Amino acid sequence: GIQVEQSPPDLILQEGANSTLRCNFSDSVNNLQWFHQNPWGQLINLFYIPSGTKQNGRLSATTVATERYSLLYISSSQTTDSGVYFCAVVIFTGSARQLTFGSGTQLTVLP
Amino acid sequence: DAGVTQSPTHLIKTRGQQVTLRCSPKSGHDTVSWYQQALGQGPQFIFQYYEEEERQRGNFPDRFSGHQFPNYSSELNVNALLLGDSALYLCASSLGGGGETQYFGPGTRLLVL
Numbered sequence: 001g002i003q004v005e006q007s008p009p010d011l012i013l014q015e016g017a018n019s020t021l022r023c024n025f026s027d028s029v030n031n032l033q034w035f036h037q038n039p040w041g042q043l044i045n046l047f048y049i050p051s052g053t054k055q056n057g058r059l060s061a062t063t064v065a066t067e068r069y070s071l072l073y074i075s076s077s078q079t080t081d082s083g084v085y086f087c088a089v090v091i092f093t094g095s096a097r098q099l100t101f102g103s104g105t106q107l108t109v110l111p
Numbered sequence: 112d113a114g115v116t117q118s119p120t121h122l123i124k125t126r127g128q129q130v131t132l133r134c135s136p137k138s139g140h141d142t143v144s145w146y147q148q149a150l151g152q153g154p155q156f157i158f159q160y161y162e163e164e165e166r167q168r169g170n171f172p173d174r175f176s177g178h179q180f181p182n183y184s185s186e187l188n189v190n191a192l193l194l195g196d197s198a199l200y201l202c203a204s205s206l207g208g209g210g211e212t213q214y215f216g217p218g219t220r221l222l223v224l
Contacts, residue, residue, distance in 0.1 A: 041217065048211070
């Protein structure tokens with residue numbers, strides 16, 4: 001099956017700093033989503049981005065489908081950005097529509 | 112617009128027991144997927160229900176079963192619980208089979224003693 005790798009596994013930042021999280025995947029994908037998992041376990045949708053670039057406030061994401069990677073940018077980080085960031089991909093094969101997740105990046109933003 | 116809801120929020124069971132978890136999808140969605148997230152790992156796909164049928168299944172034993180009702184809500188059943196079944200169980204809803212954005216509920220934390 002498809003492999004999804006995220007880097008770095010852990011990231012510690014001072015409040016106000018910028019960061020880039022990376023997601024590599026081993027095959028062409030039809031769908032890619034970025035999630036933020038808060039300390040209570042809720043997975044919050046950040047982006048649906050199978051290709052191209054999107055921005056939402058201090059967050060932006062870019063997926064280069066031909067090179068099989070996606071980047072999540074966080075600017076002017078805040079303590080509330082802390083948590084685990086996951087990317088997840090879907091390949092349309094037959095009826096298969098499940099998300100395959102990476103192992104996540106644990107982000108800690110210090111005040 | 113109600114989001115994805117799950118019940119119960121927490122559950123404690125003992126080995127060998129059976130458990131049923133419930134999920135109501137986001138309004139307008141017809142597809143429900145279930146995921147298991149062990150501590151420190153990413154969610155793992157269990158199965159997906161669309162049009163009241165299981166259409167795709169991950170690498171989970173038959174002890175894991177499910178159901179989708181005509182109102183699109185879904186149940187996840189786990190029989191003969193093992194200590195290793197302790198995890199956060201997440202439900203995701205989407206439209207038309209899961210190819211578009213999937214939205215997750217808050218999860219059910221299951222502890223097996």
